[in-house]
Amino acid sequence: MLDLKWVRENPDLLDAGLARRGKEPLAASIVALDEKQRAVTTELQGLQARRNDASRQIGAVKKSGGDAQPLMDEVAAIKDRMAALEDEERALVADLDTLMLGIPNLPDDQVPDGADENDNREIRRWGEPKTFDFEPKEHFDLGGGLMDFEGAAKLSGARFVILKGAMARLSRALAQFMLDLHTGDHGYTEMNTPVMVLDAPLVGTGQLPKFSEDLFRTTGSHWLIPTAEVTLTNTVADSILDPAKLPIRMTAHTLCFRSEAGSAGKDTRGMIRQHQFEKVEMVTVCTPEQSEAEHQHMTACAEEVLKRLGLPYRVLALCSGDMGFSARRTYDLEVWLPGQGRYREISSCSNTGDFQARRMKARYRPDGEKATRFVHTLNGSGVAVGRCLVAVLENYQQADGSILVPEALRPYMGGLEVIRTDV
The missing domain is CATH 1.10.287.40 (Serine-tRNA synthetase, tRNA binding domain)
Incomplete structure (x- = not known):
């Protein structure tokens, strides 16, 4: 606000x-x-x-x-x-x-001007896309008997999936790996938050009142969260924080729910765009003076996930016309998907300045001052678990259709090195 x-x-x-x-x-x-x-x-x-x-x-x-x-x-x-x-x-x-x-946050002066995703500016790339000696497949053709879209559709309709056996374990391994990395190496505190919230938290982070059609609502007074950004950020709502304890860095692995309103016909196959998905989220609450450094830190943390998994990616500075409602500056990470032959978004790291803090009444009192100031809040995917699973499947596929398990994930997979999906 x-x-x-x-x-x-x-x-x-x-x-x-x-x-x-x-x-x-x-x-x-x-x-x-x-x-x-x-x-x-x-x-x-x-x-x-x-x-x-x-x-x-x-x-x-x-x-x-x-x-x-x-x-x-x-x-x-x-x-x-x-x-x-x-x-x-x-x-x-x-x-x-x-x-x-209903007014969106205003773009930072450093944000490139542009109308849509075509005007985003590439900042850097990491890793070289692998050259296969066979035609690489998309993830939904690689999942075999371990990835069941038809069974999920019978239960819940379109845009859901059932993962089985080693595929389900791979998904869990990815989330555990990300949490261990962010808490052990990056200074984030793990949180376990609700996935159902009342109106106020969604107003605080900017999803309400403008974007209610993107959310799922219960028959009562609760909404299903579209991201743990909502719950993590609102832990400081209506608070006056001690500046000595800032920055506060939090991370959580949660289910997320999105109606995908306006996405008819987009990514209808596979796990790229689903109604229910998992994500490891990062949120930072800090002073205005810490804000820019924390944005760079958060982006680097998301990048480190992809580096350790050996997944080629690129970083984009989003243009003014493509940023989210609450963001004043955003970096997107796009991972290389061999099956699609292009980069796809896997993380978005945004600095919202004091935009959310004003809505939440989240403040701090600088040392020696009587008046309070609004904190700055930042959020980023660290990263989307389902999309990371997709990236692992496509980048580590082998000619016989099996999937090589990245070394970073093998301790979480009981030492399993290869996943065979023809079961």
């Missing part, structure tokens, strides 16, 4: 930032609504003062034997007017809140 005072003072900067995202200008609407609401508030304050003054005068007039009826009539009229203004004020505040909550 943006600072309303900043919007009031910098309407041109707001519209310029929105234009970089390909959005229509909103400053005039916000300023007009804000001015109207403040005018109503000012009138209410004036009426309150006059009502108090008139009420005191009534007592004095009655005590002196005078006629207090005119003052009493005035107070009654003021009360009626105040009641109407209070209703108007509530409606204006609600409209302004809705408008402000």
